[in-house]
Every structure is written in structure tokens, then in C-alpha cells.
Amino acid sequence: MQVRNRHWLVLFLIFFGIPFFFWGGPGYHAARSFKAAWDLGHILFFGCFSWLVFQYYQTREELRCTLRLFLGIFILVLVLGIGVEFMQLGITGRHPDPYDVLRNQLGCLVAYVFFCCRKEKYLTLLRTTVLLMLLLAAWPLCRALIDELIAREQFPVLADFETPFELARWREGRQLAFDRTLARHGRKSMRVQLSTAMYSGTALFYFPHDWRGYRWLSLSVYNPEPEPVTLHCRIHDRWHNKSGQAFSDRFHDKFILRPGWNDLRISLEAVRLAPAGREMDMQYIESFGIFVIRRAKPMVLHVDYVYLSN
Structure with missing residues (x-):
């Protein structure tokens, strides 16, 4: 009875999980930890799916947990996984990810070596290898959680580049x-490293978003060129997409970088009042970007000590 209940539970998880391949999930600006945790769902889903298929064939003695059965299910998972990625091509906001296919296959391996295989000669080695692969797959989530904790402790410093992630x-x-x-x-x-593209730069995406109570955003930028360089910056909040990312709906300013270090300061009051017809949501600033426009040749800038202050 317990085995039958377990089968129904796994079957429920599979059917419950199918819609999430095409609906829901982290948005473009979602936390790195949420994105990484969502990606691990591929391992869980296809692990459950593979286990259920393995259990179905347990009643057939000639196929019970043989290498031939494993290869068949492994190929089945590969075909299904590639099919899911291609189906996402036609869904707004979804993009195929080859790493998702690898996570699917890892889920199949987990089901086989930990829950289905009992007599394999090198089972301990197989389990150790798959466990290491699981740890590797979980590393982006661990790294994101570590840096998100560090970022909260550093705040109102947004980036000082002294910690590893x-x-x-x-x-x-x-x-x-x-x-x-x-x-x-x-x-x-x-x-x-900046290129000759129309817009070349970088943007701070993952950081504590509530900037209320601060008056200034400061950063230092080093210009190694012998002549001044024009640096543009932009800031927007979570409502910016609703305007179609209109230029008038965000903060934009530019600075002339002299050769050497330049200590820049941006008024957050100016940021708050920048969008036309509304105020910036200072409780949820979504991105801070810096860039140059159409440089004649590639160049390098150095950025340091980005922080909020009063």
C-alpha cells in the first residue's frame, strides 16, 4: 500500500510540474537564487519521471533495472527534454536552454543510481559521481545565496569588489x-571591457532594491585614456517595463570622465523625479547601468566603490 501511495504521489508531482515548463517562473530581474532554484526543478521533475518509468518495468523480470532499460529511458528523457525546449521557442518570455537538457539527464541518472539500481558492479563509484554532478548543479544556487547574504550585509554599499562573487x-x-x-x-x-557597439557597458542587476532614505548614489570610475570620455548612466524601477521602457520613464545622465579616477555622485532626488508624469519607485529600483555610445575603438574602464549615502 505504501509503494502504491508513493507511485501516486510521484505521478501527482509530474502532472503538477508539467505546466511550469511553459508558465510561471522567475522574471528577467528576479533574484539569482530564485532563478537557480527554478533551474533545479528540471532535475526533480525528470528524476520523478524516470523513477516512475523504472518502477513500471519492475514487473518485467527481463528488463528489471538492466543497462538496456536505463539507456532506453535515458534516450526517452533526452528526446522529451529537447522537445520541451523547442516548444518554448513559441512562448513569450521563454527561451531554450541547453543546460536544462543536461539537468534533465542528471535527473534520470539520479533516479537510476540512487533508487532503481541495486546490483551494478560499480554502484558506489556511480553514486559518488552522480552526487558530485548534483553538487556541481547546485553550485549556482549556493553561490547566489552566499552573495545575496553578503549584499544585504554590505548595504548601503552596492559593490566594492572585495568579495568573490x-x-x-x-x-x-x-x-x-x-x-x-x-x-x-x-x-x-x-x-x-567596452566595445565599438552602439551601446557598450554593464548594469547592476542584483542588489537590495529599496533605496528610500538615501540622498546620493556614488561610484568611482577610472579612465585610462589620455582624453576625456563621456559616460552615460541610467536607472529605472520595476514599473519601467509598463511604459515600454520609454526614455522619458527613466533616469538618464552623463558624466565627462577625465583621465584617471573620477568620483561621481548622482542625486537620488533627481532619480525620484526623473520619470515623466510619475515618481520613480525608490522602494524597488530595478537596474543601474553605465555605458558609452559608439566608441571609435575598444577601451577599458575600471569601476569601484558603488554605494548609497546621505
């Missing part, structure tokens, strides 16, 4: 790197 708070990560040779505060800064 701070670059992940910023977008365009392939253009970013820690730099120990230049620092305005502490021992490191963030090196930003």
Missing part, C-alpha cells in the same frame, strides 16, 4: 573581471 551582480559578465592593479577603495576594482 560580486561580478555576478552585474550584467554582461564576459566583459567584466576583477583587477588588483587599480583600486579606489580596498584592494580590487571591476575592469569593464
